[in-house]
Amino acid sequence: MVEVIRAKKSDEANLENLLQLYLLEFSEIDGSQVSNDGRFEYPHLTQYWGEPDRHPFLFKVDGAPAGFALVKKGSEVVGDDKSMDVAEFFVIRNQRLKGTGRTAFKEIVRMFPGPWIVRVVDGYEKALAFWRRAIPSVATSGFDSEAIDDGQRKWIVFSFAYAVSDAGSRSPSHAQPSK
Numbered sequence: 001m002v003e004v005i006r007a008k009k010s011d012e013a014n015l016e017n018l019l020q021l022y023l024l025e026f027s028e029i030d031g032s033q034v035s036n037d038g039r040f041e042y043p044h045l046t047q048y049w050g051e052p053d054r055h056p057f058l059f060k061v062d063g064a065p066a067g068f069a070l071v072k073k074g075s076e077v078v079g080d081d082k083s084m085d086v087a088e089f090f091v092i093r094n095q096r097l098k099g100t101g102r103t104a105f106k107e108i109v110r111m112f113p114g115p116w117i118v119r120v121v122d123g124y125e126k127a128l129a130f131w132r133r134a135i136p137s138v139a140t141s142g143f144d145s146e147a148i149d150d151g152q153r154k155w156i157v158f159s160f161a162y163a164v165s166d167a168g169s170r171s172p173s174h175a176q177p178s179k
């Protein structure tokens, strides 16, 4: 069973450990290096317990740690301060390709109805494949994707919305991207 748990301040060290696994994997894409202490730097983590628009989550599968997500309101890359933005999202290797990521993602999106943004570094094909499959399972009216160069990186940016209907029913779209 996949559980999504809001991470408490006391979970920060656990989340930081998972974040190191994520950053190690991501370093194969962006070439980032560890600092002198042998760890990847991630200066934003502490902000997730100090700012109301930042939300840290841990995933568990059958009670064991399985991943994490960091989501926040507003995307600098897109210049949009209204949408929810998936800053980081990670499932540990031995829990992949079992639906863990999709289940956790859907649960998180349903906590924050409204517009959403997911950014992926252009060329990160595994992540792109995941988002193209996962987003339609929760988006209520399809999704768009566009390439954005913010001067530092090229991103593929997915945008979609999750709306709870007046009747309270939730009806994910199976539409394909419109561009």
Ligand SMILES: CC(C)(COP(=O)(O)OP(=O)(O)OC[C@H]1O[C@@H](n2cnc3c(N)ncnc32)[C@H](O)[C@@H]1OP(=O)(O)O)[C@@H](O)C(=O)NCCC(=O)NCCS
Pocket: 022, 025, 089, 090, 091, 092, 095, 096, 097, 098, 099, 100, 101, 102, 103, 119, 120, 121, 125, 126, 127, 129, 130, 131, 133, 134
């Ligand atoms: C990307 C990631 C979150 C996927 O998690 P996961 O638990 O394996 O994903 P799921 O099992 O829920 O897969 C959902 C769908 O995406 C597809 N998918 C997942 N990973 C895929 C991959 N590497 N290649 C192709 N398709 C993939 C699955 O086949 C599934 O498709 P389906 O609709 O046919 O069933 C995980 O591989 C990961 O953490 N990777 C490293 C970090 C990362 O890339 N994060 C995203 C950064 S933006």
